[in-house]
Amino acid sequence: MSNDxxxxxxxxxxxTQINGETAIPYKGVxxxxxxxxxxxxxxxxxxxxxxxxxxxxxxxxxxxxxAGLRDGMTISSHHHFRNGDLVANxxxxxxxxxxxxxxxxxxxxxxxxxxxxxxxxxxxxxxxxEGSMNGxxxxxxxxxxxxGTGVLRSHGGRYQAVQDGEVHIDIAxxxxxxxxxFGNCNGVQGPSACGGLGFALAxxxxxxxxxxxxDNLVPFPCVPWQIMGNHVDxxxxxxxxxxxxxxVSGTTNITKSPDRLLIAELTARFVEAAGILKDGFSFQAGAxxxxxxxxxxxxDMMREKNIRARFVRGGSTRYLVDMxxxxxxxxxxxxxxxxxxxxxxxxxxxxxxxxxxxxxYNYHNKGNIASMxxxxxxxxxxxxxxxxxxxxxxxxxxxxxxxxxxxxxLFSKCTILPIPSFRDRxxxxxDEVTTLxxxxxxxxxxxxxxxxxxxxxxxxxIEATKNSGLPIRSIDEIKEEVEGICGGVPDKPQFNDNIxxxxxxxxxxxxxxxxxxxxx
Amino acid sequence: xNRAVAGRSGRGVRSDCLVEITETGGSGVRIEMQSxxxxxxxxxxxxxxxxxxxxxxxxxxxxxxxxxxxxxxTIAARFETAIRRLNGVDGTGWxxxxxxxxxxxxxxxxxxxxxxxPGNDPKLAINACVHGADGLILDLEDSVxxxxxxxxxxxxxxxxxxxxxxxxxxxxxxxxxxxxxxxLDAIVPQHPDLILLPKVESAAQVTEAAAHIRRLQDGAGxxxxxxxxxxxxxxxxxxxxxxxxxxxxxxxxxxxxxxDYTADIGAERTLEGKESAWMRxxxxxxxxxxxxxxxxxxxxxxxxxxxxxxxxxxxxxLGFDGKGxxxxxxxxxxxxxFAPSDAEIEKAKRIVLAFDDAERQGLxxxxxxxxxxxxxxxxxxxxxxxxxxxxxLLENDWKETPDEQ
Numbered sequence: 060m061s062n063d064x065x066x067x068x069x070x071x072x073x074x075t076q077i078n079g080e081t082a083i084p085y086k087g088v089x090x091x092x093x094x095x096x097x098x099x100x101x102x103x104x105x106x107x108x109x110x111x112x113x114x115x116x117x118x119x120x121x122x123x124x125x126a127g128l129r130d131g132m133t134i135s136s137h138h139h140f141r142n143g144d145l146v147a148n149x150x151x152x153x154x155x156x157x158x159x160x161x162x163x164x165x166x167x168x169x170x171x172x173x174x175x176x177x178x179x180x181x182x183x184x185x186x187x188x189e190g191s192m193n194g195x196x197x198x199x200x201x202x203x204x205x206x207g208t209g210v211l212r213s214h215g216g217r218y219q220a221v222q223d224g225e226v227h228i229d230i231a232x233x234x235x236x237x238x239x240x241f242g243n244c245n246g247v248q249g250p251s252a253c254g255g256l257g258f259a260l261a262x263x264x265x266x267x268x269x270x271x272x273x274d275n276l277v278p279f280p281c282v283p284w285q286i287m288g289n290h291v292d293x294x295x296x297x298x299x300x301x302x303x304x305x306x307v308s309g310t311t312n313i314t315k316s317p318d319r320l321l322i323a324e325l326t327a328r329f330v331e332a333a334g335i336l337k338d339g340f341s342f343q344a345g346a347x348x349x350x351x352x353x354x355x356x357x358x359d360m361m362r363e364k365n366i367r368a369r370f371v372r373g374g375s376t377r378y379l380v381d382m383x384x385x386x387x388x389x390x391x392x393x394x395x396x397x398x399x400x401x402x403x404x405x406x407x408x409x410x411x412x413x414x415x416x417x418x419x420y421n422y423h424n425k426g427n428i429a430s431m432x433x434x435x436x437x438x439x440x441x442x443x444x445x446x447x448x449x450x451x452x453x454x455x456x457x458x459x460x461x462x463x464x465x466x467x468x469l470f471s472k473c474t475i476l477p478i479p480s481f482r483d484r485x486x487x488x489x490d491e492v493t494t495l496x497x498x499x500x501x502x503x504x505x506x507x508x509x510x511x512x513x514x515x516x517x518x519x520x521i522e523a524t525k526n527s528g529l530p531i532r533s534i535d536e537i538k539e540e541v542e543g544i545c546g547g548v549p550d551k552p553q554f555n556d557n558i559x560x561x562x563x564x565x566x567x568x569x570x571x572x573x574x575x576x577x578x579x
Numbered sequence: 580x581n582r583a584v585a586g587r588s589g590r591g592v593r594s595d596c597l598v599e600i601t602e603t604g605g606s607g608v609r610i611e612m613q614s615x616x617x618x619x620x621x622x623x624x625x626x627x628x629x630x631x632x633x634x635x636x637x638x639x640x641x642x643x644x645x646x647x648x649x650x651x652x653t654i655a656a657r658f659e660t661a662i663r664r665l666n667g668v669d670g671t672g673w674x675x676x677x678x679x680x681x682x683x684x685x686x687x688x689x690x691x692x693x694x695x696x697p698g699n700d701p702k703l704a705i706n707a708c709v710h711g712a713d714g715l716i717l718d719l720e721d722s723v724x725x726x727x728x729x730x731x732x733x734x735x736x737x738x739x740x741x742x743x744x745x746x747x748x749x750x751x752x753x754x755x756x757x758x759x760x761x762x763l764d765a766i767v768p769q770h771p772d773l774i775l776l777p778k779v780e781s782a783a784q785v786t787e788a789a790a791h792i793r794r795l796q797d798g799a800g801x802x803x804x805x806x807x808x809x810x811x812x813x814x815x816x817x818x819x820x821x822x823x824x825x826x827x828x829x830x831x832x833x834x835x836x837x838x839d840y841t842a843d844i845g846a847e848r849t850l851e852g853k854e855s856a857w858m859r860x861x862x863x864x865x866x867x868x869x870x871x872x873x874x875x876x877x878x879x880x881x882x883x884x885x886x887x888x889x890x891x892x893x894x895x896x897l898g899f900d901g902k903g904x905x906x907x908x909x910x911x912x913x914x915x916x917f918a919p920s921d922a923e924i925e926k927a928k929r930i931v932l933a934f935d936d937a938e939r940q941g942l943x944x945x946x947x948x949x950x951x952x953x954x955x956x957x958x959x960x961x962x963x964x965x966x967x968x969x970x971x972l973l974e975n976d977w978k979e980t981p982d983e984q
Contacts, residue, residue, distance in 0.1 A: 317907035318706050455618040483593050483648025484616045508709045528971055544705065544743075546651045549619035 073569040077561050078207050085570040098224035100265050112241040114294045120153040122293040126268035131161045132229035137259040138168035143305025146234040146272050148175045155184045166190040167258035168461050191461020200559050201457040203575035209560030215420025215467035216563050221261040231262035231269045234300045238273035242291025243284035247406035249275030253303045254396030256285045257415030263290040274300045307398045314348030318508045323352035326477040326506045332527035335434050343372035343435040346397045349477050350436050361387050375401035420467035422565035432471035439476050441492045444534050446499030446514045449492040454485050456552030456576045466565050469501035480507035480541045488538040495571040510537050553577035583664035586657035588645035594702040596649035598657040601641045614646035631658045652741035653701045656734040684748050684772035690901040692913040697722035699731035704738050708745030710907035716750040719762050720777050732765045739769035748772045760791050767795040770803050779809035780816045785826035812836030813843045817858045824869030832872035863898050877903035891916025918970035919963045930960035
């Protein structure tokens, strides 16, 4: 990429143009002030839609044709089925059959089940992907094989990008476990029920054309309508849209690792010692074995001390559902269900609330839920001694994960990263993160099995926990100890100049880039 | 063509590596290395292999390594095992520079919890110290397959040199003699704090091990104290428990193994444990008579923490000082169980204060109110106070803090 690079406020060299469009380098937390109005969708008129409300068309290909699919368009999809999605691949198979080229896929997240997209990247149907690239797609991009530059955004950043007009969606395809012919749809009913459809909200609101794909068509009205049919152009019925049992992945089971259980326990004890655990508090614990274990330890403390939370943010799992049913929290405010108990609860329990990135995470908004949370626990692949963290690349420099809601959650009142101090032989605390995803000023505490490091910016937390008996140490001390164990300071991954992906901050500015790994 | 393999690789293997050495009949050494951490430690690993090759003066071999994130001490152990399997070379002279040395133990230190770590699996040992066990046992006996005894011995030897076990007592469970003597040859020079002797049935077995240890230490000019903990796990062992405990001044505790014992007496092991009631009483009494600690068996259901807690309370009530652990999560439960009760702490405080008073006044007898307090009771109270402080139930400076009553 022949492109002007500029050093952003985090000291990272980033491009000022990405895929031919202007990009703003990161300016610091809260520094970028947007102006103007939100983008607006096309004006539609009822005369162009069947008066009887029946928008069903024969198949996906027909819907894409009617939606005006052509070269260079942006097609979006959502990831509520996680690794069990059966629709996104079919969209691009159909596009290939129609002979369309150079599309941009704009998923809310991708999973290993989307490996077939590599075929479409190779053949030219797809130009590039803007969204998380996990596993096989990440490896493909890391080797510099994707024509365009990937753009990774948080869930809130994705909403912001669509709303602010940075990403224009031509056609949104929404896989919906239950829909009526008008396009009112939800994710909580039907044989493929997967939970909410919150991640598809921006797509429904702002895309030029919206296609709902369902395997459970019910007569009007489909209630509840998580997505309103008034946004929808076409409805397609197919045999099976997803495998909901696959929303339960390895990351949604409680860890059995003794070290990670210890980390989870220390995290819960820290929350208690810091005075956060009190009636009416709120917390978020997402997927990931350690986060779930943290929630269990916290639950036990809440029971013991007779403490009730006002709300808990999900990714919901059966563990959070149990807490709701036991009365340990008044509400679950849920962005995404991680198992089928979560799906059933969202459907049946009026206190299990379906949310979306607009209310939870969008930074260009009049506030959001993330910043109201008392405490959030999150993962990371690397953390540096200034508490900056990486969630997208592995220590070998390869793109491995998406950002999810991670960046958005950093705005909580207390952000804790419970992480092992090393994985196998790979130190997790480094002098500088390979890829910067979250600025250290927003990360308050690192909990490892070898000690708890508190960000010096949080003197209040340091003060509150100083006599707690918890193993509180400096981050440099833990880093040195772990390097001693692992056999010295590790070498760094080598990259060439080719930028394969940009990492956006929550305000749409570019906080860092991922470069192509060098041939060894 | 001769070929030897050591270690493990493949799916699910972590922190270990496989080393394969093949004699080519030619000259020169070819190294082939695949590593999960190649980007970070590829250079370091190659330098290590070259160092090992030069130490063992290898020529005319291919060395192939599949590494799943093994630490240097593990790579070296697997390499040495492969070489020994190939041609019987003794590589004891090569060891990674010692990062950690044992700081020594104390005869009557607390041994509430001791965690078993499989000797031939490096994964669990590296972070074992973070779970707070009083002792960590690198096991060469039951957790190691008979075909891997050589590999485990070398790995444990290297672990004692390279791994920081923190404040825990560094223990090794060797095999039954005579195989256990070979274990001692490898282990003793690395300064373990304590050796567990399995299935001891006679005082002679203890004296044989103790004598072997002394010979090894004299040869090396080492005065490092290595304690012994015989494990009683047979009918005969139970009968001989007292003479076993008295067999050597190095014996600091008797431990119990109930799996083998119940099989030996022809009984089913139950949760209630009536079948082993006599034996536990006998071993406890023998240990006390000999002035050593008595350590209870392991609790084998790692998911049942309530059951474990009940079992620890029972062991404490019977007079035991500790319990074996087979999972790190059992450790805090065991410590909670052995912690003194509030009533015990209050009583101990009064006795210790009375003792201080008597000391200050130069009195020969300690008395509390109208009661005389015997020296063993004072000792016991002092121990309860130390344990209360360790368990976080009492401030270190409790004597300076005025009583709230």
